[in-house]
Amino acid sequence: MESSATIDMENTGNPAVAASHLPHDYRPSSDEEFMNPRQLAYFRRKLIEWKEAILREASTTLETLKAEPLREPDINxxxxxxxxxxxxxxxxxxxxxxxxxxxxxxxxxxxxxYGYCEVSGEPISLQRLEARPIATMTLEAQERHERDEKITRDE
Structure with a gap:
């Protein structure tokens, strides 16, 4: 039997609402409809957590720079x-x-x-999105783009 949270999540198209009900151990599966509200909520949460981690690291770096100016007497x-x-x-x-x-x-x-290639419009594999949630192209389109870029640079 489905919980009311699961039912609410499936009835809303809003990934922000769905994310609040998403089990923390959920992983997208190819057995599901591609980029359904659960998958969108999962990737939204993953992206937000990544961004927050980067911002925390940047804040730590800034605080360290302020607190520990370079004062080593030895030139090396x-x-x-x-x-x-x-x-x-x-x-x-x-x-x-x-x-x-x-x-x-x-x-x-x-x-x-989200989840669709900006070049071909094809779905980007869940494995690729899991590894690189900011991906905008399928692996094939990305490889083609990089080959074309290399050819242009070599000319």
């Missing part, structure tokens, strides 16, 4: 610290770009475009 220690911070800041910059992709994926969920 200072150079090593500066290199470490440079890597950390580049990582945060890449994550900032990921956040914009997460936001775009969340908008696609709201508009009903």
């Amino acid at each position: 220690d200072r150079a090593s610290s500066e290199t470490d911070w440079g890597i950390e800041l580049r990582t945060r910059d890449r994550q900032r770009k990921v956040i914009s992709k997460i936001d775009a994926a969340l908008r696609r969920i709201e508009t009903g475009d």
